[in-house]
Amino acid sequence: MNESYELLQRIKGKKPLIHHITNWVTIYDCANVVRQFGALPVMAHAKEEVADMVKNASCLVLNIGTLTPDLIDAMIIAGKKANKLNIPIVLDAVGAGATSLRTKETKKLINELRIDIIKGNSGEIATIAGLEAEVRGVEAIKAEGKPIDTAKRLARETNSVVVITGKQDIVASKDSTYLINNGHEMMGRIVGTGCMAGSVIGCFAAVEKDRAKAAAYALAAYGVAGELAAKKSKGPGTFKEQFYDEIYNLNEKKLKKGIKIEVQKSL
Amino acid sequence: MNESYELLQRIKGKKPLIHHITNWVTIYDCANVVRQFGALPVMAHAKEEVADMVKNASCLVLNIGTLTPDLIDAMIIAGKKANKLNIPIVLDAVGAGATSLRTKETKKLINELRIDIIKGNSGEIATIAGLEAEVRGVEAIKAEGKPIDTAKRLARETNSVVVITGKQDIVASKDSTYLINNGHEMMGRIVGTGCMAGSVIGCFAAVEKDRAKAAAYALAAYGVAGELAAKKSKGPGTFKEQFYDEIYNLNEKKLKKGIKIEVQKSL
Amino acid sequence: MNESYELLQRIKGKKPLIHHITNWVTIYDCANVVRQFGALPVMAHAKEEVADMVKNASCLVLNIGTLTPDLIDAMIIAGKKANKLNIPIVLDAVGAGATSLRTKETKKLINELRIDIIKGNSGEIATIAGLEAEVRGVEAIKAEGKPIDTAKRLARETNSVVVITGKQDIVASKDSTYLINNGHEMMGRIVGTGCMAGSVIGCFAAVEKDRAKAAAYALAAYGVAGELAAKKSKGPGTFKEQFYDEIYNLNEKKLKKGIKIEVQKSL
Numbered sequence: 001m002n003e004s005y006e007l008l009q010r011i012k013g014k015k016p017l018i019h020h021i022t023n024w025v026t027i028y029d030c031a032n033v034v035r036q037f038g039a040l041p042v043m044a045h046a047k048e049e050v051a052d053m054v055k056n057a058s059c060l061v062l063n064i065g066t067l068t069p070d071l072i073d074a075m076i077i078a079g080k081k082a083n084k085l086n087i088p089i090v091l092d093a094v095g096a097g098a099t100s101l102r103t104k105e106t107k108k109l110i111n112e113l114r115i116d117i118i119k120g121n122s123g124e125i126a127t128i129a130g131l132e133a134e135v136r137g138v139e140a141i142k143a144e145g146k147p148i149d150t151a152k153r154l155a156r157e158t159n160s161v162v163v164i165t166g167k168q169d170i171v172a173s174k175d176s177t178y179l180i181n182n183g184h185e186m187m188g189r190i191v192g193t194g195c196m197a198g199s200v201i202g203c204f205a206a207v208e209k210d211r212a213k214a215a216a217y218a219l220a221a222y223g224v225a226g227e228l229a230a231k232k233s234k235g236p237g238t239f240k241e242q243f244y245d246e247i248y249n250l251n252e253k254k255l256k257k258g259i260k261i262e263v264q265k266s267l
Numbered sequence: 268m269n270e271s272y273e274l275l276q277r278i279k280g281k282k283p284l285i286h287h288i289t290n291w292v293t294i295y296d297c298a299n300v301v302r303q304f305g306a307l308p309v310m311a312h313a314k315e316e317v318a319d320m321v322k323n324a325s326c327l328v329l330n331i332g333t334l335t336p337d338l339i340d341a342m343i344i345a346g347k348k349a350n351k352l353n354i355p356i357v358l359d360a361v362g363a364g365a366t367s368l369r370t371k372e373t374k375k376l377i378n379e380l381r382i383d384i385i386k387g388n389s390g391e392i393a394t395i396a397g398l399e400a401e402v403r404g405v406e407a408i409k410a411e412g413k414p415i416d417t418a419k420r421l422a423r424e425t426n427s428v429v430v431i432t433g434k435q436d437i438v439a440s441k442d443s444t445y446l447i448n449n450g451h452e453m454m455g456r457i458v459g460t461g462c463m464a465g466s467v468i469g470c471f472a473a474v475e476k477d478r479a480k481a482a483a484y485a486l487a488a489y490g491v492a493g494e495l496a497a498k499k500s501k502g503p504g505t506f507k508e509q510f511y512d513e514i515y516n517l518n519e520k521k522l523k524k525g526i527k528i529e530v531q532k533s534l
Numbered sequence: 535m536n537e538s539y540e541l542l543q544r545i546k547g548k549k550p551l552i553h554h555i556t557n558w559v560t561i562y563d564c565a566n567v568v569r570q571f572g573a574l575p576v577m578a579h580a581k582e583e584v585a586d587m588v589k590n591a592s593c594l595v596l597n598i599g600t601l602t603p604d605l606i607d608a609m610i611i612a613g614k615k616a617n618k619l620n621i622p623i624v625l626d627a628v629g630a631g632a633t634s635l636r637t638k639e640t641k642k643l644i645n646e647l648r649i650d651i652i653k654g655n656s657g658e659i660a661t662i663a664g665l666e667a668e669v670r671g672v673e674a675i676k677a678e679g680k681p682i683d684t685a686k687r688l689a690r691e692t693n694s695v696v697v698i699t700g701k702q703d704i705v706a707s708k709d710s711t712y713l714i715n716n717g718h719e720m721m722g723r724i725v726g727t728g729c730m731a732g733s734v735i736g737c738f739a740a741v742e743k744d745r746a747k748a749a750a751y752a753l754a755a756y757g758v759a760g761e762l763a764a765k766k767s768k769g770p771g772t773f774k775e776q777f778y779d780e781i782y783n784l785n786e787k788k789l790k791k792g793i794k795i796e797v798q799k800s801l
C-alpha cells in the first residue's frame with residue numbers, strides 16, 4: 001500500500017485527539033483541517049486545564065501566531081505534561097524573527113520542552129538557528145544560508161525534526177532529509193495554510209513514530225490536495241472550499257499518483 | 268402557517284440581538300449563522316461591558332469551548348444581569364467531562380445562574396447529570412444511560428430545557444420531549460456546526476417563550492438546511508457554503524416539507 | 535491610468551505590512567482580505583511586542599469589536615509608536631455607542647493618539663461626535679443628524695479623515711468629501727464585511743498619503759468586487775467565496791467601469 005495513504009488510514013482509524021494551543025487568526029482552520037484528515041481537534045489554552053486536556057491527546061500542536069506571555073506559560077505547562085507522557089509536540093514558530101518577543105519565546109519553548117518537530121518558513125527557522133533573517137510580520141523576506149543546510153544543522157543541534165515550508169518543503173532529522181515537491185502557489189495566497197500545515201503534521205505525527213517521515217508525508221498529502229483544488233478554482237475563495245473538499249476526498253489513487261518526495265539519508 | 272416558519276418570520280421581523288460570550292474557534296460562524304437566520308449577533312466578553320451589552324439583548328448564549336476562569340467570570344456577570352431582566356440564557360457545555368475545569372465551571376454556571384436551555388452532546392450532558400461519560404476533546408465517545416432518559420431527568424432536576432445533539436436531537440423539558448430527525452452526517456464532519464446550533468437555538472428562544480419548542484424548531488430548521496446543502500456539495504468545503512445559502516434561503520415550503528419532529532408529552 | 539487601479543498596483547508592488555490589533559470574530563477575514571488585495575497582514579496584540587511589530591508596518595489598524603481594557607492598552611502602545619514613526623492609523627469604532635465601555639475607550643484612543651482615519655457606521659460616528667444614536671450590538675439603528683454633516687464636522691474637529699459606511703459610503707476630510715456609490719446589499723448580510731473594509735482602507739492608506747482619497751478608493755474597489763460577486767452567488771455562503779475571488783481578480787478594466795465616486799471640495 002502507498003505509505004502516505006497508509007498513514008492517512010491510520011489517522012481515520014484511530015481518530016487521534018490533536019490538542020492545539022494556537023493563535024486567534026487561524027484557529028478555526030487549524031481545527032477544521034484536522035477534522036477533514038479524520039482526526040479530532042481540540043483547542044484549549046487555560047493554564048488551569050491544558051495539562052488535563054493534553055493527557056488524552058496523541059499530539060500537541062503549539063503555534064505562536066498571536067502569542068502573549070500568558071499563552072506561552074500555558075504552552076510550557078502543556079508541553080511538560082506531553083513530554084512526561086511521550087506525546088509528540090509540534091511547534092510552529094510563526095513570526096519568529098519579526099519581534100524580539102517571538103524570537104525569545106520560541107527559544108524558551110525549545111529550551112524548556114523536548115519539541116519533536118519545529119516548523120517555520122525560511123526566515124523563522126534561520127532566526128532560530130541564530131542566522132540573519134528578515135521576517136516581515138509572518139512572511140520570510142530573506143534568510144542567511146541555504147535552507148536545507150540550516151534545517152539539517154538545526155536538526156542535529158536540537159535533535160528535533162526541522163521543517164521549512166516554502167515552494168519546496170524541507171523536512172530534516174539527524175538521519176534523513178525529505179524534499180517535498182507538492183503544493184500549489186495558490187496555497188500561499190490565502191491566510192492560514194501555513195498554520196494548517198502544522199496541524200496536519202500533528203495528525204500524522206500522532207500515528208507515526210518516525211517523525212520526519214510523518215511530517216514529510218503530511219506535507220505531501222496536504223500539497224496534493226492543494227494541487228487538485230487549484231485546478232477547480234478561480235481565485236482564493238473558491239480555492240479554499242475546494243481545498244477542504246479535496247482533503248476530505250483524498251484516496252489511495254490520488255496520493256499514489258500525486259506525491260513527489262525525495263529522500264536523502266544523512267551520512 | 269407552519270410553526271417553524273412562523274418562528275423564523277418572527278426572528279426576521281424582530282431582529283433580536285443575540286449576545287454571545289463564546290469560544291475563539293467558532294466565534295465567526297456563531298455570529299454569521301445568527302445573521303443568516305435574520306437576527307443580530309454581538310460578541311462581547313469584557314467584564315467591564317457584558318452587563319451593559321446584555322441589557323439590549325433578547326438572548327444570551329454562553330459557550331465554554333475555549334473557557335478560562337476570566338471568561339467564566341464574565342459569563343456570571345452577564346448571566347446575572349440576564350436573569351434579572353428575564354432574558355433567556357442558552358449554555359453550550361462544550362467539552363464538559365473532558366477536563367475537570369470544564370466540568371467544574373459548567374456546574375458553577377448552572378448553580379449560579381438560571382439557565383433556560385442547557386445544550387451538549389451525549390457525553391457532555393451525561394457528565395452534567397453526574398453519570399459516567401467519556402468526552403475526547405469536544406467529542407462524545409461514550410455515556411452511561413440512555414440519552415433521552417438523561418435529558419428528561421436533568422430537565423426535571425434543573426428546571427431547564429435540556430438539549431442533546433446527535434444523530435437524533437433530543438429536547439426535553441419537564442413537560443415535553445421533542446425528538447428531531449433532521450440534519451445530515453456532513454454537519455458532523457465540519458468544525459462549528461455544534462456551536463452554531465447553540466446560536467440558532469438562541470435566535471429562536473429570543474422570540475418564543477416556550478423554550479423547548481423554540482429549541483426543537485431551531486434544530487429542525489437548521490437540520491433541514493443541512494440536508495438541502497448536503498445534496499449540493501461534494502465535500503465539507505462546498506457543504507459549508509451551501510449550508511449558509513440554504514439557511515438564508517429557507518422558506519415556508521422547504522420547512523413544511525422537511526421538518527421531522529416527534530413530540531411526547533410528559534406524564 | 536485609472537486612479538483606483540494605480541493604488542492597487544502600488545499595494546501589489548510594495549506589499550506593505552498591515553499590523554492589526556483587532557477583534558476575535560473577524561480576525562481571519564481581516565487578515566485574508568489584506569492578503570487578497572496584495573498586502574501582508576499581521577495580527578499581534580501582546581503589549582510586549584506591539585511597538586516592535588508596528589515598526590515594520592506601513593499601517594496600523596485598530597478595531598474594538600471585542601475590546602478589553604488590556605487590548606486598549608496594547609492599542610495605545612502600538613499607536614504611540616506608530617504616531618512617532620508617522621505610520622498611519624485606522625480606527626474602526628465597532629459598537630461605539632452600544633456600551634459605555636466602547637464609547638469611553640473609543641474617545642480615549644482618539645484623544646491619546648493621532649488617528650488618521652476614523653471609521654464606523656452612522657450610529658458609531660454619531661456617538662463619537664457627541665450626538666444621540668442607537669447602536670444595537672454592532673448595528674446602527676438610528677442616529678441624530680445627517681451622516682454627511684456629522685462626518686464633515688467630526689473631520690474638522692479631529693483633523694482626521696472620517697468614514698461612515700452604509701448604503702452610500704461617506705469619506706470626509708477637512709478639505710474634501712467623497713461619496714461612494716459602490717457595494718451590494720449582500721455585503722451587509724454577512725458578518726465581517728464592515729471590519730474587512732477597515733482593513734482594506736488600511737492597505738490603501740499604506741501607499742497613499744492623501745488619506746481621504748485612499749479611503750474612498752479602497753471602499754470603491756472593495757464595493758466593485760462585492761457587486762461582481764453578488765452576480766455569481768445564490769446566498770451568503772457562495773457570495774463570500776466569490777467575493778474573495780473577485781477581490782483577487784480585480785483589474786484595470788473592472789475598476790474603471792465599476793467605480794462610482796463623487797467628490798465635493800470643501801469651501
